[in-house]
Amino acid sequence: MAGDGVDQRALQYEQTLMYGRYTQELGVYAKEEAARLREGGQRRSVGRSLDLLEYDKGRCAKCRICTVRCQKFLISRVGEDWIFLILLGLLMALVSWAVDFCIAICLQAQKWMYGGLDSNVFLQYLAWVTYPVVLITFSAGFTQILAPQAVGSGIPEMKTILRGVVLKEYLTFKTFVAKVIGLTCALGSGMPLGKEGPFVHIASLCAALLSRFMSLFGGIYENESRNIEMLAAACAVGVGCCFAAPIGGVLFSIEVTSTFFAVRNYWRGFFAATFSAFIFRVLAVWNRDEETITALFKTRFRLDFPFDLQELPAFAVIGIASGFGGALFVYLNRLIVQFIRKQKAINKFLMKKRLLYPALVTLLVSTLTFPPGFGQFMAGKLTQKEALVTLLDNRTWAKQGIAEDFDYLGHLQAWQHPQVNVFVTLVLFIVMKFWMSALATTIPVPCGAFMPVFVIGAAFGRLVGESMAAWFPDGIHTDGVIYPIVPGGYAVVGAAALSGAVTHTVSTAVIVFELTGQISHILPVMIAVILANAVAQSLQPSLYDSIIRIKKLPYLPELGWGHHEKYNIRVEDIMVRDVRYITLNCCYRDLHNVLLTGNLKTLALVESAESMILLGSIERAQLQALLSQQLGRARRMEYIRENAMAFKKCMSDPESPPPPPPVEDTNSQQRHSTQEVRFQITTEESTLSPTRPTPQKPLKPALKRPSVVDRPPEILTANNDNSGIALKNLFCANPDAEAVEDDGDTEDDMTIREIAEWEEQQLDEQVNFSNCKIDPAPFQLVERTSLHKTHTIFSLLGLDHAYVTSIGRLIGVVSLKELRKAIEGSVTVKGTKVRPPLASFRDSGTSSSENEATELHKLWDRHKSMSLPREHTQSDSDEKSQ
Amino acid sequence: MAGDGVDQRALQYEQTLMYGRYTQELGVYAKEEAARLREGGQRRSVGRSLDLLEYDKGRCAKCRICTVRCQKFLISRVGEDWIFLILLGLLMALVSWAVDFCIAICLQAQKWMYGGLDSNVFLQYLAWVTYPVVLITFSAGFTQILAPQAVGSGIPEMKTILRGVVLKEYLTFKTFVAKVIGLTCALGSGMPLGKEGPFVHIASLCAALLSRFMSLFGGIYENESRNIEMLAAACAVGVGCCFAAPIGGVLFSIEVTSTFFAVRNYWRGFFAATFSAFIFRVLAVWNRDEETITALFKTRFRLDFPFDLQELPAFAVIGIASGFGGALFVYLNRLIVQFIRKQKAINKFLMKKRLLYPALVTLLVSTLTFPPGFGQFMAGKLTQKEALVTLLDNRTWAKQGIAEDFDYLGHLQAWQHPQVNVFVTLVLFIVMKFWMSALATTIPVPCGAFMPVFVIGAAFGRLVGESMAAWFPDGIHTDGVIYPIVPGGYAVVGAAALSGAVTHTVSTAVIVFELTGQISHILPVMIAVILANAVAQSLQPSLYDSIIRIKKLPYLPELGWGHHEKYNIRVEDIMVRDVRYITLNCCYRDLHNVLLTGNLKTLALVESAESMILLGSIERAQLQALLSQQLGRARRMEYIRENAMAFKKCMSDPESPPPPPPVEDTNSQQRHSTQEVRFQITTEESTLSPTRPTPQKPLKPALKRPSVVDRPPEILTANNDNSGIALKNLFCANPDAEAVEDDGDTEDDMTIREIAEWEEQQLDEQVNFSNCKIDPAPFQLVERTSLHKTHTIFSLLGLDHAYVTSIGRLIGVVSLKELRKAIEGSVTVKGTKVRPPLASFRDSGTSSSENEATELHKLWDRHKSMSLPREHTQSDSDEKSQ
Numbered sequence A, B: 001m002a003g004d005g006v007d008q009r010a011l012q013y014e015q016t017l018m019y020g021r022y023t024q025e026l027g028v029y030a031k032e033e034a035a036r037l038r039e040g041g042q043r044r045s046v047g048r049s050l051d052l053l054e055y056d057k058g059r060c061a062k063c064r065i066c067t068v069r070c071q072k073f074l075i076s077r078v079g080e081d082w083i084f085l086i087l088l089g090l091l092m093a094l095v096s097w098a099v100d101f102c103i104a105i106c107l108q109a110q111k112w113m114y115g116g117l118d119s120n121v122f123l124q125y126l127a128w129v130t131y132p133v134v135l136i137t138f139s140a141g142f143t144q145i146l147a148p149q150a151v152g153s154g155i156p157e158m159k160t161i162l163r164g165v166v167l168k169e170y171l172t173f174k175t176f177v178a179k180v181i182g183l184t185c186a187l188g189s190g191m192p193l194g195k196e197g198p199f200v201h202i203a204s205l206c207a208a209l210l211s212r213f214m215s216l217f218g219g220i221y222e223n224e225s226r227n228i229e230m231l232a233a234a235c236a237v238g239v240g241c242c243f244a245a246p247i248g249g250v251l252f253s254i255e256v257t258s259t260f261f262a263v264r265n266y267w268r269g270f271f272a273a274t275f276s277a278f279i280f281r282v283l284a285v286w287n288r289d290e291e292t293i294t295a296l297f298k299t300r301f302r303l304d305f306p307f308d309l310q311e312l313p314a315f316a317v318i319g320i321a322s323g324f325g326g327a328l329f330v331y332l333n334r335l336i337v338q339f340i341r342k343q344k345a346i347n348k349f350l351m352k353k354r355l356l357y358p359a360l361v362t363l364l365v366s367t368l369t370f371p372p373g374f375g376q377f378m379a380g381k382l383t384q385k386e387a388l389v390t391l392l393d394n395r396t397w398a399k400q401g402i403a404e405d406f407d408y409l410g411h412l413q414a415w416q417h418p419q420v421n422v423f424v425t426l427v428l429f430i431v432m433k434f435w436m437s438a439l440a441t442t443i444p445v446p447c448g449a450f451m452p453v454f455v456i457g458a459a460f461g462r463l464v465g466e467s468m469a470a471w472f473p474d475g476i477h478t479d480g481v482i483y484p485i486v487p488g489g490y491a492v493v494g495a496a497a498l499s500g501a502v503t504h505t506v507s508t509a510v511i512v513f514e515l516t517g518q519i520s521h522i523l524p525v526m527i528a529v530i531l532a533n534a535v536a537q538s539l540q541p542s543l544y545d546s547i548i549r550i551k552k553l554p555y556l557p558e559l560g561w562g563h564h565e566k567y568n569i570r571v572e573d574i575m576v577r578d579v580r581y582i583t584l585n586c587c588y589r590d591l592h593n594v595l596l597t598g599n600l601k602t603l604a605l606v607e608s609a610e611s612m613i614l615l616g617s618i619e620r621a622q623l624q625a626l627l628s629q630q631l632g633r634a635r636r637m638e639y640i641r642e643n644a645m646a647f648k649k650c651m652s653d654p655e656s657p658p659p660p661p662p663v664e665d666t667n668s669q670q671r672h673s674t675q676e677v678r679f680q681i682t683t684e685e686s687t688l689s690p691t692r693p694t695p696q697k698p699l700k701p702a703l704k705r706p707s708v709v710d711r712p713p714e715i716l717t718a719n720n721d722n723s724g725i726a727l728k729n730l731f732c733a734n735p736d737a738e739a740v741e742d743d744g745d746t747e748d749d750m751t752i753r754e755i756a757e758w759e760e761q762q763l764d765e766q767v768n769f770s771n772c773k774i775d776p777a778p779f780q781l782v783e784r785t786s787l788h789k790t791h792t793i794f795s796l797l798g799l800d801h802a803y804v805t806s807i808g809r810l811i812g813v814v815s816l817k818e819l820r821k822a823i824e825g826s827v828t829v830k831g832t833k834v835r836p837p838l839a840s841f842r843d844s845g846t847s848s849s850e851n852e853a854t855e856l857h858k859l860w861d862r863h864k865s866m867s868l869p870r871e872h873t874q875s876d877s878d879e880k881s882q
Helices: A008-017 A023-057 A061-078 A081-116 A121-146 A155-162 A173-188 A196-215 A224-243 A246-257 A263-286 A309-342 A344-352 A356-368 A384-391 A410-415 A422-440 A450-471 A487-503 A508-516 A522-539 A543-550 A588-597 A620-631 A633-652 A666-673 A675-683 A713-719 A725-731 A752-763 A787-797 A816-827 A838-849 A852-865 A869-881 B008-017 B023-057 B061-078 B081-116 B121-146 B155-162 B173-188 B196-215 B224-243 B246-257 B263-286 B309-342 B344-352 B356-369 B384-391 B410-415 B422-440 B450-471 B487-503 B508-516 B522-539 B543-550 B588-597 B620-631 B633-652 B666-673 B675-683 B713-719 B725-731 B752-763 B787-797 B816-827 B838-849 B852-865 B869-881
Strands: A260-262 A581-583 A602-606 A614-619 A801-806 A809-815 B260-262 B581-583 B602-606 B614-619 B801-806 B809-815
Touching (some): A081 A121, A081 A224, A081 A263, A121 A173, A121 A356, A155 A224, A155 A246, A196 A224, A196 A450, A224 A246, A224 A263, A224 A508, A246 A263, A246 A508, A246 B263, A246 B522, A263 B246, A263 B522, A309 A344, A309 A450, A309 A487, A309 A522, A309 A543, A356 A422, A384 A410, A384 A450, A384 A487, A450 A487, A487 A508, A487 A522, A487 A543, A522 B246, A522 B263, A581 A588, A588 A620, A588 A752, A614 A620, A614 A801, A620 A633, A620 A752, A633 A752, A787 A816, A787 B787, A809 A816, B081 B121, B081 B173, B081 B263, B121 B173, B121 B356, B155 B246, B155 B543, B173 B196, B196 B224, B196 B450, B224 B260, B246 B263, B246 B487, B260 B263, B309 B344, B309 B487, B309 B522, B309 B543, B356 B422, B384 B450, B384 B487, B450 B487, B487 B543, B508 B522, B581 B588, B588 B620, B588 B752, B614 B620, B614 B801, B787 B801, B787 B816, B809 B816
Parallel strands (some): B581 B602
Antiparallel strands (some): A801 A809, B602 B614
């Protein structure tokens, strides 16, 4: 579920909080941590066995050993994956059940209030409207205050996290609380919102917290890849326990969050999701809601003849229409977000009154669904669940002459209106709910869009089904036996198709089977879902990808199927040839310059500028730390101390030669280091030798700016204990600020000028990489690696960038950006990704209508010049389409 | 599906035919081919546009251009994936339907013969037995003659192919014909064999052939990764159209063939499998077998109360028992193969009479199932399909006092016996079919084991269900309403659980839902399948993995879940430190020596022996080609020609200095090169300078052996035009054969001794790598990469080996072998892989009962010595379990 929480406020904090740190960077830390833990573990076990030996001397030694062993056994068991998964499943089932229970109470309360005030329509209206407004406003405010990360669906973020990106503060306890309470209130308001997406996030939160909790017992060995595996399983649990659909949950979570999937995670997901769904349904039985374990929205279609073969075209039509509808929904959702973001006046106003937007939207939606008002024409009385149950009903609503003893009983009454046909009610329901859902999912509360879309799809299917039933009152079958058409089956097909189109998944088919408890309509559902996907995928990205783009999270677009030209593009066509690198024997000045000019997260380390043999890659932060160390205050102090010592020694023992000066500029240094000379120099202005050929500009000391928000945390920690000028220059935002200020921490005995000189000199030293963490095997590609393979490798390994080498020599670099450009290529119009099969039709249609000779000419030109990667993509696709 | 075709004969050809060539090697060729194709395409398009320009001058130019465009459009469409997938689905549906149709006719014919001869029991027996024996013998003989690769299931081989290994002759038209006809005959015989596994293979064959066929139209760009993707989709189609189970088919094929799968392939699989299943079922409707599209084995269980919560323990029991049963089946199957292989006398005899083994097995099985004989106690009359239909029946068989008006009608009569209880019949059926299926699947015909196992599982479930129904005649529910127990539901659960246990998959759950058309028992099925998997996986490998090991196909064991110690092992613990490498400036002699000593497929290329900076890897075949070129006859001839020219020149122009000799040993060379000197030397025996320090042994010319089967094809092509001694030495199997023979092709004017000398001299030249294909970016790992990550990378990228580097320096290599050893580690007992969760219980149980101090001591010793990887695995797990 998604589409959500993308209002101006949400967008603001994302830019500051949600920047991605790739695990490639974290890998090094993780390894060190692992080594530390392992050593720790060994030491600990030594200690333990010594303890045991001591116990042996005691009286009831055996007994004690036994106890210790049992304890150890239990603790070691706690670390087992399957215990973890069972606990996760149990927890999530409880959470899901509790949330459902609270939502049901909230909705009942609204109905009770509304029902109790039936004497006065105005009071009724007030109650009907105020209640959701209060709940939504509370939900928005609560999440805003406690954890703004809890806003929205969660699936886009989980996709990003499983891609290997670390989103800050995204898996904390605060977020958990905010998400659960926020979701309960939001859904309790009766707005067209879903719980699926948030449940994926909640399950991931549970997994992360549980993992942390269980590591207290010591059993678990914390590991990056294991965490990712557990999160993948958690996503499956989230969907599984939300719909009591373990298989569909696993598949849906795979389709929605992964590009590549490990079969062993699939196992984990199945295990946990089944357990969770089981407990979730058992809770319903224990609570006396159900007699036994059955499906959530059980249907009772006939088994012997579920549908006629001749009905298949109607199902196909549902599929295609749902495809267009799904694409429209995604577009509408994005349009609303972009509209609000663009209108500066609205934006500013809403920024100030953050809770106004949710309140206004809720007011609008609930006013329109007010049952005595417009709501009477669109079954506004029904909650989402009730609407779904009625839509999947077994019976035919549209009575066509044939006396079917069918009264609109219970909730079905809502669809009946004395003046208006049931077809009109259904159309109104679909149209109104469509834009309402698209609008409601932009409210900054924890919410998803799956369930609303599912209900709209069911209504659309029902509409087609009722029309079919009206058209063929005796069924289509001609062999004598009358098999009337079952509109409920159409509703199932429509629900699966529309939700599949919006999320770009085919597993919604499995979800509907598990939700309804019937699989008899498998072929119509599959056909409709596949057609809907084909149409929707060629028009718009999925809702989750759309949100990823809106939120500017890092992503890698998928390769469409059938894009043959992708097999023809090579890495050499898209790579950046101007690679920033450092050499093994470079000096700190080079380091400084490199850090100043680029802003890549990692830098290539080559043997020498001549050989260009790639030795590894170093993180930017590591280099910054190296530089900090070299120019840091601690080192300067030491230098001063040493010089002072040397001077003293020199004074006390005049025969001995003066200590060897560290670098060339010995005179000034020696002068600096002593008290009297220092004094002398501070008054002097022209000590800096003008013959020195160093570039002055990067060394100009900059203002120490108060804003530190923009700096990554590593720099902050590395930076907080030194006052180096060059460093500041490096870390501060605008190095062209000329003002030379005393920083207030020149309490060490050097003036700024002295420091600058000392730093100059330090910068000329050769870099000592021995304490630096180097990644000795960054991922390498070859010039001729195809784009297809590159994409596969990037998505398989979750890479951020890869170096291109030719027999060990570094010749280029490809990052996610280049790859993204190359894949989206020419078809990136207005931020949407256009995909086959329809896209491929269109491409070839347009290009073949152009002058082919011209294209060929262009193509050859491009091939010779090897210019921009983007153009190359185009040219390659042109070549293909000729 | 499997277990199959592993008799002695099959094993023999596998050793020669089925060696794996990894795609890493093929990658280079693929790239070159791709470049060639691309250039060709460009040239072609130039030609085309020129043609078009010429047309312009013609009369109806526009019309023609239009036609050409349409044609081009159609051709380019043919290359689209979705057309390919539709065609594949259509083709497979037709094949599946046709095979089913033929099998049904065959089985009917047997019944008709058996029924017509009911006057004489002996004639009846003869007919009952002869018919299957003839069919099976024909099937075995036919596949043996046409394509022995068609024998068996096909899933193990497809798993290996999708892993990136190229199996020879495995995807040819001959194999397709042999597989389809062989399978039809084998299943038509009524033996307990299945069609699922072979259908996976047939679908892959179809995909490969279709791909080749469509490339005739030019549309498709042939590519390695695309082919793999198409094969993955084909596997899904195979299962999907076999059971009309598209979703289950996709999932089953993923679980069975992949370790990692791309979600985009999943899409493809869904699309093709749905289309295929649809057509498959539509064919049934058109053939008037069915009224409309429904499930293959439709069940009619009640929907309102499918099962009681209190029945769940019984379902769990089915799951656990099925787990043990599944493991036993795999074990039994392997035992039979190994028994036949070990008994040399039997083996020899059977080798001679290849068709005797199938005939004997068939005779035994059909004798036992003869309905008037023992078959009457085990429903021997029923075909597999009929048995399954009756087992899934809605009604309760065991009448317990309550007057249920239930007569054993139709096929159900087979289960009824006047003397014997239905329980006894069921038990006999299960026991007999169990070993019969395990035995039958070892017959060398195309066959699988899924369906027989499925039926046995259903019978077991039925047995439990009937027992439950007998135990609780009024159902368990206590709230007044009587819900009798449905034994058919138990049969569904048992079928899913046992087939899941044998194949180690959970998607059998989905398959049963699709097969029965009912999903009401989802939770019992899921619980039973998961329990069965947990038990079976901890006892035995899956049937397919078992066959992979029996057939000695390359494989990578999977990491069990919960094995935490895997996160603790590092590459440095398992890598081979003694890496064979060649340096950039080595001479041909080094190359020669390296090739002689090792037999790795690729060799590392380093900058120099001192720096050890890894530059890339070279294939062995490439090096052999280099060496062939250097020492080849063409070059020798050229050398002779040049020398002759120089000699002539020298003779004709005595003033000019003699031509500069190529290398040091100028005197002897010049002498060789002229006619008279050559004559002089051939009589002389001591021209070889004894001061030369080269090792003599590798240069001793060896016998040219007639057997060329062992040589890889690259060598053959590289070798067929030269007669170099050192080369022969290298390529022949035993280089210690001392006999110096004249090869008969010394028609060039040099004796063997001269050639040896010339070669000696050539070997000292520096290698010119410029024409050599070097893989400039072999996969690199770091010392501290964890085993878990290594496994992931190997299975993700389908690697064969990876180099371990430390800041660009080569320090080791890890190949599949080391990885396999490290993963299977200490638990590889008797070729089986023991996996958690039960395994982890047992491990810790045994290790914690030992003396912990001793273990600790061992651990420390090991840690210091860093000895064998195998021991390390143990120590790590010990450390964990303390």
